[in-house]
Amino acid sequence: MPTARTRPEVLLDDLVDLFLAEGFRTFTLAQLAARLRCSKTTLYALGQSKEQLTVNAVRHYFRRATAQVETETAEAASSADRLVAYLAAIGRALRPASPAFRLDLAAHHVAREVYEHNIAAAAARVRQLIGDGVAAGEFRDVHAAFIADTIAATMERIQTGRVLAATGLHDADAYEELASLVLDGIRSVTAAGT
Template sequence: MSDNTGFATRRRGDLFDALVRLLLSEGFAHLGVAELASALRCSKSTLYTLAASKEQLVVKTVTHFFRTATDQVEARVAQQTDARAKVITYLIAVGDALAPASGAFMTDLHAYEPTRELYERNTEAATVRVGELITAGVATGAFRDVNAAFAADLAASMMTRIQRRDVAVTTGLDDAEAYRQLASILTGGIDARGE
């Protein structure tokens, strides 16, 4: 019985992974459950085992995307020992996680309130994490004795602008590249070696 449970869990995970790839590539507003099932080569009833409606399926898939991305980002940060490398790795990893997201996906993500709220919550969590990494770097002397809360707030402001698509509109940078630029500028500005 546990083998069947394990298989079912893996199957669900595989379906969500496939849905993430599809939605990141094509967006989701224009796709119905029939189109999703066809693209994934499964039945609509299979998709309905994951969620009761297309809307719920989209929300669960986007949640799966952010959960998986967070795990991958934190795994990359855990490999670093230097405070500066941790902040750079974190922000670049966030950018890398968003890199596969097409313009259609980002447009749909922002247009649909439940997924926009998921993105906002994940952006808020990311800003808290950046603040923790900066505080740790100040404590070890890797970063100048800057106000860590201010530096984190500065990062948070830009991350929020990236999330709201303001940066894309004003600079033409996609979200992934904007995070890379933020990593470079932020860590260069607070690096203790720059004093």
């Protein structure tokens, strides 16, 4: 049974949604309070400054996205399905991020560090998923750390919009292509034939 969310939790979700849609650099605290229909004092409960509020919102976004990605990944039956589910769920989690949000994320030192930390965590998770698939015989014996690092570099390019600029593929589609490319490269001959 889901628990009732508090007003600060709802407000933080609303703030994240606003930032994803419009970015965060140009907002003042007064504008944020007006858009979220709350007082500046209420916003200060989420962060003592606009800087802290921004970082807290970005962290919340990545925690929220990670929880959803892991929920979707856990529902998959095989190692291959889990890897595909993981990458596809990341694509869906990033879909609401507007170009303005991406530019602001890249330009904001601390927010960018939060993003880079999450990319590193995603690479570690991919490495684990590949290792599980190798152990289960679904994937051939590959260098999981190299593949995870390559995926992380591609994830960075997707997030910053460079894949879209170079290929025309939007995030979710790019993640689906990435999953297909990786699976085709690591699936064991035995698993591929079944």
